[in-house]
Amino acid sequence: MSRTIFTVAERCVACKSCEIACAVEHSQSKTLAGAILETPPPQRRISVEGVGAYSYPSRCQHCSDAACMTACPTGAMQRDGGTDKVFSDHDKCIGCWMCVVVCPFGGVTADPAGKKAVKCDGCPERTARGEAPACVAACPTDTLLYLTPEEFAAQRRQATAHAAVCGGESATPNGMDILRSLKRTH
């Protein structure tokens, strides 16, 4: 089974490193210094959304039964045979936005000209080199993880088992816990 991106929401601190790394990866130069000079500017495909005291990096989930592919009338939205990720073929896209309408995650957006669909492509060049997608590599808190569903579930099982046997996490709240509890009163 192929790896995909999993999100551990409670670890996100809204630094938006994923957003910047995504835009750079989808730039011509693939460097930050080069990307900021490009026209049109490179577009990110991940968005850190605020939810009360929490934040969440929202993006395409590369669904196995992808509604965007079903809805696409031209076959622009397709799955890469090699990476198993859903991507949009710009040449075929007619900008009808059916994919935007049906995506339950808001994972598809428009290009800067407003003509073509844009979405996460799973960073095929990086993964071909054996690297994690740019957003995962940039995440400083392990909010974003690049794992197979089985690997992710195994981590969760291990954590649950650990808590059951050894008790829960240490009671000392970290700074982020304190900040969030303060914000919840606001």
Next chain:
Amino acid sequence: MDNTILPVIETALLKVAHDKGFATARDRLEVMSPQCGFGELGTCCRICYMGPCRIDPFGNGPKTGVCGLSPDAMVARNLLRDTVGGTASHVGHARHVLLTLRDALNGKAPYQIKGVSKVMALARTFGVPTEGREVNDICRDLVNIALEDFGRQDELPNNWLSKRAPAAEQALWSDLGLMYSNPHNEIETAMHATSMGNDADPVSLMLRVLKMSLIDGWTGLTLCVDLQDILFGVPEIAVTEAAVGVLEENSVNLAAHGHNPVLSEKILEWAEKLEGEALAAGAERINVVGVCCTGNELSMRHGVKLAAHNSQTELILATGAVDAMVVDIQCIWPQLAQVAKCFDTAFITTDAMVRIPDARHIPFEPHHADESARQIVQAAIDAFRRRRGKPVDIPQHKSTAVAGLSVEAIIDLLSKLDAEDPLKPVLDNVANGNIFGFVGVVGCSSIKFRDNAMTEEMVKHLLRQNVLVLTTGCTAHICAQDGLMTSEATYRYCGDGLKAVLEVLGKAAGLDGPLPPVWHMGACVDNSRIVDLMVALAERLGVKVGQLPAVGSAPELVQEKAVSIGGSFLALGVSCHIAPAPRILGGPMVTKLLTEDLQELIGAVVRVELEPKGAADWMVAHIAEKRAALGI
């Protein structure tokens, strides 16, 4: 948020801006949100170029900086740089006033000594002989004592600190190594100590934070206010009005924004002189209005009307009715120039340090104050001529407000009750619980806290529990706009004990009703007035300031200055409520130090509460502890 109670004035102002298609700070904040957690926690370090470094608060990623700096040292270092920013601002302001006073005495700047009583009082404090001497000569001695503070390299204690601060506290500061000599040297040392590869000990760094805050308190605030009172007079109780409704459609509206009365006093003077030109231009008059803290300065000394606090500055420009906004230093949003250029509004910068794209720059320095002020007022009249007849949109909200409560004005008032011992009536009422305690509500207005009317609601909770509120800065604007500086507010919000006291004081002041329950004590730099009042009460009681039933609160912190002001309260043993959280939560030891362990060190702690009732409840409980310790 369920409990949204955006104040009516903000609602009306936002409608004006949105109707005209302006994005406001609230819109920009929404685009900015969520804001970066590393920044909020204080664990982002950009000081050297091995970085930027960030500490994972959940312990999965980096645990130290590349250099090995601990998260506690990282947050302490960042906090110290915040206080350097705040202290440098106030010290810079103070030095500017000092040099203006020196030049005025030398006949090089067109300003007169209006605060003779302050000159005499300070002469007593500093042991300057007065017998048979001209006021200007006495004043020259005071100027030289102040100048010595900025030039000394002998490490002897700073004059203003050692002569103006209470002795008992100085002994503690001395033990902790917090006494300072030359403020500039300390600002330099703090920047040096926080650059790469220097102080990495969080405790040492936090002591530096306290030391920097002391500099803010005694050089940045006290020295500055003392000299401003000498130049411009000691404030006396005055009635004014506050909120956007003070703008007048048919007058030349000239808004003074910023912090330094060296500019705004001259603007007011020239507005009077050029009134005839305004009439000739078809205006009813020149309406100088105060914005932010220079507005407070003008309202304290001249009863000038208050148009807007800091977070409303771009909104009052959106009315189209402001003919000129002239600014000096601190808290000037670059956005103002962008709003102004959509109207006939002349947005005028004056200080070489504050240059803003698309603003008109009219250099203002004390030597040529009259020429520049005339030019600025003329620009306002010219802008009115262009605006005349065009539609404006001025929300009609405003409230009466009593201002001008300097310590001297308060003592004068109390003298009418007890000429021998003016503080006694206050202390008696503190002892019997009619005045449960004091809260100094200071600092900024924050768009992050306008949605729940943080300051107004917190103050009302305090008043119900008989806590007298002393306020300055933009929180003073908020209270004035909300009608909290009126006699009606005393009837409406105060507990019975506080109401009774304020009724007696109102009668003594010759007001129709009670004295307002929220005392306008000036601009943010005037926090030294709150401190002076507390020191006077403590000395009369024979206790330390920290033993008084008093707390500080910065309920809508925005500017670095509010951090260093808060630190100066802490150094006096006065605990502080603050919102939002200071950027230290990523350092568990520093967090514990500020919220708990500081009690043992200096007798004060920091408390973060983001909601008005929780903040007021904590302060009342803290005051109750102080009362119990005093046996009252």
